[in-house]
Every structure is written in C-alpha cells, then in structure tokens.
Amino acid sequence: MSSARPSRLFRNKSAKIAAIPMIVTALFVFVGGTVWTIVYSFTKSGLLPRLKWVGLDQYERLWSTRKWLVSIENLAIYGFCTLVLVFVIGFILAALIDQKIRFENTIRTVILYPYALSFVVTGLVWQWILNPEFGVQKIVRSWGWESFQFDPLYTADIAIYGVLIAGLWQGSGLVMVLMLAGLRGIDQDVWKAARIDGIPAWKTYLFIVIPMMRPVFITTLVLVVTGIVKIYDLIVAQTGGGPGIATEVPAKYVYDSMFRANNLGQGFAASTMMLLTVALIVIPWAILEFGGSRNRD
Amino acid sequence: MCAVLPPALSRVEIMSNSIEIKNLDLNFGSIEVLQNLNLDVGKGEFLVLLGSSGCGKSTLLNCIAGLLDVTAGQIHINNKNVTWAEPSERGIGMVFQSYALYPQMTVEGNLSFGLKNAKLPKAEIADRVKRAADILQIEPLLKRKPAALSGGQRQRVAIGRALVRDVDVFLFDEPLSNLDAKLRADLRVEIKRLHQKLENTMVYVTHDQIEAMTLADRIAIMRGGKIMQLGTPDEIYGLPMNKYVADFIGSPSMNFIDGSIQNGVFTAGDLAISLTGYEFTSGEAVDGGATLGIRPEHVITGELVSHSPYCIDVEVELIEPTGSDKLIDCQVAGHLFRVRMDGQAQVSVGEVLRLGIDPARASLFDAATEVRL
Ligand SMILES: Nc1ncnc2c1ncn2[C@@H]1O[C@H](COP(=O)(O)OP(=O)(O)O)[C@@H](O)[C@H]1O
Numbered sequence: 166m167s168s169a170r171p172s173r174l175f176r177n178k179s180a181k182i183a184a185i186p187m188i189v190t191a192l193f194v195f196v197g198g199t200v201w202t203i204v205y206s207f208t209k210s211g212l213l214p215r216l217k218w219v220g221l222d223q224y225e226r227l228w229s230t231r232k233w234l235v236s237i238e239n240l241a242i243y244g245f246c247t248l249v250l251v252f253v254i255g256f257i258l259a260a261l262i263d264q265k266i267r268f269e270n271t272i273r274t275v276i277l278y279p280y281a282l283s284f285v286v287t288g289l290v291w292q293w294i295l296n297p298e299f300g301v302q303k304i305v306r307s308w309g310w311e312s313f314q315f316d317p318l319y320t321a322d323i324a325i326y327g328v329l330i331a332g333l334w335q336g337s338g339l340v341m342v343l344m345l346a347g348l349r350g351i352d353q354d355v356w357k358a359a360r361i362d363g364i365p366a367w368k369t370y371l372f373i374v375i376p377m378m379r380p381v382f383i384t385t386l387v388l389v390v391t392g393i394v395k396i397y398d399l400i401v402a403q404t405g406g407g408p409g410i411a412t413e414v415p416a417k418y419v420y421d422s423m424f425r426a427n428n429l430g431q432g433f434a435a436s437t438m439m440l441l442t443v444a445l446i447v448i449p450w451a452i453l454e455f456g457g458s459r460n461r462d
Numbered sequence: 463m464c465a466v467l468p469p470a471l472s473r474v475e476i477m478s479n480s481i482e483i484k485n486l487d488l489n490f491g492s493i494e495v496l497q498n499l500n501l502d503v504g505k506g507e508f509l510v511l512l513g514s515s516g517c518g519k520s521t522l523l524n525c526i527a528g529l530l531d532v533t534a535g536q537i538h539i540n541n542k543n544v545t546w547a548e549p550s551e552r553g554i555g556m557v558f559q560s561y562a563l564y565p566q567m568t569v570e571g572n573l574s575f576g577l578k579n580a581k582l583p584k585a586e587i588a589d590r591v592k593r594a595a596d597i598l599q600i601e602p603l604l605k606r607k608p609a610a611l612s613g614g615q616r617q618r619v620a621i622g623r624a625l626v627r628d629v630d631v632f633l634f635d636e637p638l639s640n641l642d643a644k645l646r647a648d649l650r651v652e653i654k655r656l657h658q659k660l661e662n663t664m665v666y667v668t669h670d671q672i673e674a675m676t677l678a679d680r681i682a683i684m685r686g687g688k689i690m691q692l693g694t695p696d697e698i699y700g701l702p703m704n705k706y707v708a709d710f711i712g713s714p715s716m717n718f719i720d721g722s723i724q725n726g727v728f729t730a731g732d733l734a735i736s737l738t739g740y741e742f743t744s745g746e747a748v749d750g751g752a753t754l755g756i757r758p759e760h761v762i763t764g765e766l767v768s769h770s771p772y773c774i775d776v777e778v779e780l781i782e783p784t785g786s787d788k789l790i791d792c793q794v795a796g797h798l799f800r801v802r803m804d805g806q807a808q809v810s811v812g813e814v815l816r817l818g819i820d821p822a823r824a825s826l827f828d829a830a831t832e833v834r835l
Pocket residue numbers: 490493495513514515516517518519520521522
C-alpha cells in the first residue's frame with residue numbers, strides 16, 4: 166500500500182462531474198439571481214434595471230400600498246385554509262380509499278384528475294361554476310329556491326374563498342394519492358396489533374399511523390406550501406385579482422409591478438419580501454429537522 | 463420405534479379446552495383457504511401449527527385472533543363463543559413476524575398504550591409493565607424507541623406487549639423468522655421458558671420443523687388449509703399418519719420405496735421384506751400397492767446389521783460428512799436411498815455397504831391414498 170490515499174475532492178469523480186451543470190445552474194441562476202434581485206430592490210429601477218440607489222424607498226412604498234397589504238392578507242387566508250383543508254380532505258379521502266373499497270382505481274383517478282389540469286383550466290372552470298348567471302346559483306334557483314345566493318367571486322369580502330374552493334378541488338387529489346401511498350406503506354401487522362390492543366381506528370390513525378407517515382407528511386407539506394406561495398395562475402384565470410383588488414396575491418403583485426407598472430424596483434422589493442417570508446419559515450424548520458442531535462430516528 | 467402413547471396426550475384430554483375451533487371455513491372471495499377445520503387446544507398447551515408457506519397457518523391464527531371474519535363455523539376461547547367478538551375482547555395476545563411495534567413510541571409506550579386505552583389505573587399499568595419487563599429482561603430498554611433496538615430485543619418487546627395484556631392465550635405468527643440463526647435458537651429457548659413459567663395456552667405458527675419439534679406439546683401439520691396430522695412431536699416423527707407428514711418432518715427426509723404387500727411381505731424390485739414386527743393401524747396386514755418409508759437415521763449400519771431382520775448390500779455413491787454424522791447416498795430398488803451413519807464411521811465411495819432394515823421402525827403407506835397402513 167504505497168500509493169497515497171486519494172484526496173477527498175477527487176473521489177467519486179464521475180458523479181461529481183455529472184453534478185457540475187446542476188451546481189453551476191444552482192449557483193448562477195438561483196443564488197446569483199436571488200442576490201441580483203435583492204441588490205436591485207434597493208435601486209430606482211423602472212422599465213430597465215439601473216443601479217441608482219434609493220435605500221429602503223421601494224420597501225416603504227411597498228408597505229404603504231394597499232394592494233400589497235391585501236395581497237399578503239389574501240395569501241395568509243388562502244394559505245392557512247388550503248394547508249389545513251387540503252390535508253384534512255386529502256387524508257380522509259385516502260383513509261376511506263384504503264379500506265379496500267371497490268372501484269378504488271376509478272375513484273383515485275377521478276379525484277386525482279383535477280391535479281392533471283393546469284391551474285388556468287381549473288380557474289376558468291370554477292369561474293363558470295361560481296358565476297351567478299349560469300353556475301351553481303342559477304341551477305339551485307331553477308330548482309325553485311329563488312332567493313338562493315352563492316356568488317363568492319362577485320363579493321369582495323369572500324372572493325378569496327371562491328379561489329380557495331378551486332384550489333382545494335385541484336390540490337386535494339395530489340395530497341390524497343401521496344397519503345394513500347403512505348398508508349399503503351404501513352405494515353398491516355401494526356394495524357392488527359392495534360386491533361388486538363383494542364385501540365379504536367381513529368386513535369390508531371392519530372397516534373400510530375400518522376406519526377409513522379411523518380416523511381410523507383413532510384414531502385406533501387413542502388409541495389403544498391410551495392404551491393401556495395407561488396399561487397398566481399389560478400388567480401389570473403379565475404378572478405384576475407378582482408373584484409377590485411379583492412383577490413390579489415403577492416406573486417401577482419410582483420408580476421404586475423415589473424411588467425405592467427414598469428417598476429422593476431418595486432417588483433424586486435416585493436419578491437425579496439416573499440423570499441424573506443419563506444426563509445423565516447424554512448430556516449428554523451431546517452435547523453430543527455437536520456441540525457441538533459443527529460441520532461434521531 | 464415403539465408407539466408410545468405419550469403422557470402429554472392423555473393430560474390434554476383430561477384438561478378442559480382453552481380454544482375450540484368448530485367446522486371453521488374461511489374464504490377470500492372465491493378462494494377457499496380453510497375448509498371445515500376442527501381443532502381443540504387444551505389449557506396450558508403449547509400447540510404449533512406447522513406447514514409450508516401458503517398452507518393457511520396465518521389465516522387460521524388470524525381467525526382465532528378475530529382479525530379475519532370467518533365464513534362459517536365457530537371459535538370458542540375459554541368456553542365462550544367468540545366467533546364474532548372483537549380481537550381485544552377475546553382474551554388473547556399476539557406476536558407478529560414483523561414485530562409490529564409502534565415505532566414512534568418508546569418501549570414503555572408500546573407496552574402501556576393498549577392498557578392506557580383500556581383506562582386501567584396508572585399504578586396497575588406501571589405494575590404490569592414492570593412485571594413484563596422483568597420477565598423479558600428489557601428494563602434497560604424501556605425508554606428507547608424500537609428503531610434503537612436489535613431484532614431480538616424488538617421481538618422481546620412484542621412479546622411483552624402480549625404479556626401485559628394478562629391473557630390466557632398467546633398467539634405467535636412466525637415470531638423468530640426474521641432473526642438470524644443464533645438469536646432464533648436463543649429466543650426459542652426463552653419462549654419455551656416463558657411458557658413453562660406462565661403456563662398459559664400458546665398457539666405458535668412456524669414453517670421451521672426444528673422450532674416445532676422443540677417447542678410443541680402437540681403439532682398440527684397443515685397442508686392446503688387442512689390439518690394432516692395432529693399429535694405430539696414423537697407421534698408426528700415416529701408414526702406419521704400419511705406420506706405428506708412423513709416426508710415433511712425430518713431432515714434429511716424419509717426414504718420412500720414404492721412396491722406392494724403380499725401376504726405380509728413388502729416387495730419392490732429384488733427387495734422382499736417380511737413385515738413381521740410392523741404394527742399395522744388396522745391391526746392386521748393389508749395386501750396391495752404400498753410405499754415403504756424409512757428414515758435415514760433408522761437404517762441399521764455397522765455391527766448391529768447382523769441382528770437386523772432384513773439385510774441388503776448397497777454401493778456407496780456419495781458421502782456428505784456433517785461432523786456429527788455422515789450421510790450416505792445409495793440406490794435401493796431403483797430409488798435414491800439415504801442413510802445416516804456415525805460421524806466416525808469409515809466408509810468410502812464405491813465401497814459395498816451392508817444395511818439393515820427393521821420393519822418395526824419403518825412406515826407403510828397406501829400407494830393410492832398415501833394414508834398410513
Ligand atoms: N387477503 C387475502 N386475499 C386472498 N388470498 C389470501 C389472502 N391472505 C392469504 N391468502 C391466501 O391464503 C392462503 C394462505 O395464506 P396464509 O395463511 O398467509 O399462509 P401461511 O401458511 O404461509 O401463513 C395463501 O394461498 C394465500 O395466497
């Protein structure tokens with residue numbers, strides 16, 4: 166054994182070479198783009214980026230714009246409700262299907278189908294369904310309930326809930342299949358053991374099965390949360406942000422500032438705020454999950 | 463081999479039954495897994511269900527546990543009809559091959575979760591957990607999670623979970639099959655000790671005949687959802703009631719020679735063995751097609767051959783030394799014939815060996831029905 170141990174840098178050479186394009190992309194596009202955006206959010210960029218410093222002006226303006234505040238509020242409502250409901254609905258559907266029911270494949274496909282649609286289609290479909298002229302309201306009224314009123318998309322106070330319905334319709338299927346896969350991965354003997362211990366089904370789900378499905382829950386959570394933060398197309402297709410600014414969301418605010426109002430600086434400031442919010446959620450979680458004691462199961 | 467009617471059998475008959483299975487049928491859709499199965503397990507008995515994979519052992523055990531709804535028939539446990547009772551109300555504890563521990567709970571949590579759920583007083587729960595941990599020597603592990611335990615320790619915790627339930631009947635579904643050979647042997651002994659200590663009824667499923675032979679008071683050999691023979695390990699080994707059981711039990715397996723019986727003599731090829739000394743189940747010799755079975759270890763070799771009722775010369779084809787024994791392959795009446803000799807015996811391939819066959823230690827099966835004659 167005379168030859169020296171190869172340096173760590175050159176071990177697994179081929180794997181490292183193969184990863185170079187991704188590393189370069191990550192560095193230049195993601196990190197570079199992020200830094201660039203943050204830097205320019207402190208400038209007075211309009212139609213084109215210009216390095217004319219204005220300090221925190223863009224942020225002050227951002228936080229005194231009503232449209233931005235409404236966007237944040239909407240995202241909070243939409244995000245919270247989606248997160249809770251999509252998990253509850255998705256899990257319950259999965260648990261029902263897991264009872265070895267008949268036509269499982271058909272039902273699974275039907276429920277997952279909306280996910281295969283683009284948000285634009287979902288938005289349009291639900292725009293029609295919720296339209297008082299020819300949607301649900303019209304149908305119920307035609308059955309004889311003349312005073313029935315259901316037009317969330319035309320009532321500013323609750324318009325965001327109209328969007329929420331569409332979002333749930335589209336998102337629940339994905340959560341359901343992920344949860345179903347998780348449930349199917351549970352050793353059937355654990356269920357048997359719980360039955361012999363006399364533990365009711367709901368308790369078995371709550372205290373045994375769901376804790377066992379932690380990895381699935383985390384994956385699903387990441388998918389759902391990213392979907393929530395970047396919500397844009399559904400709004401554009403379904404309400405266009407209206408009525409008024411009732412259903413504006415941050416991603417749309419960014420787009421509108423940059424490409425409609427020709428105010429790049431303002432868009433960058435809004436993007437930076439979104440990034441900051443995500444970072445505030447993700448970093449503590451990552452520290453909790455991966456830092457600290459490594460020997461957890 | 464003398465046909466001892468072992469004391470265990472009579473003991474079982476005197477005692478009342480702990481589990482009674484009456485005319486049990488179980489179908490999965492159109493697949494009939496168990497058909498008209500009857501089985502009684504005595505109080506305090508260790509019954510092993512033995513059979514190859516897919517023969518319905520686990521299905522039967524799950525029926526006893528109430529984890530499967532039976533198609534027809536009845537199950538009684540401790541003289542109560544529990545056919546439609548919930549698993550938790552049957553007075554049973556169960557141990558699974560995959561351990562089936564609750565992975566997110568500590569060992570203590572695993573042991574106490576069912577009891578907490580049954581709203582037992584805290585002191586009582588603590589007592590039971592402590593007692594189980596004492597018996598199974600798992601106190602040092604109580605605060606750990608299953609992921610931090612070895613396979614043997616996990617299975618001990620799983621047994622503990624059955625133990626704390628304070629029940630009369632334990633059901634085991636291949637509890638040792640996931641362990642390596644050494645651990646398996648150790649835990650096997652522990653289960654036997656546990657049975658002696660607790661004196662409760664145990665029904666134990668396995669496909670490993672060594673496990674079955676060493677643990678069981680009685681063994682039920684299953685095939686295709688039916689019980690082929692139910693008896694003590696001695697009976698199963700010495701008096702197999704059909705060819706399947708004879709072939710299944712014993713390693714290396716029994717030698718079979720197809721032939722026929724005429725006037726109390728078994729003939730096959732140039733073989734003509736007088737059956738004097740063989741105990742026919744019907745009491746007297748039967749004529750007709752038959753299969754003679756004799757275990758490799760019951761073939762007489764060495765000096766004793768001269769005293770044996772029937773002798774035959776064979777040529778040694780192959781020798782497999784195992785240390786304690788030597789296994790010899792040869793041909794008898796056109797069939798492969800294996801003989802177990804002492805490990806120290808001097809033999810070489812090609813040598814002519816004289817073997818002795820004693821009908822009293824052989825088994826005869828009807829050629830058509832494969833039932834013991
Ligand atoms: N849920 C099920 N659905 C259909 N067939 C099953 C089911 N469970 C078991 N079986 C069939 O029943 C037979 C017995 O299975 P099992 O009792 O698990 O055998 P083993 O003796 O190996 O424990 C097998 O042939 C198996 O294919």
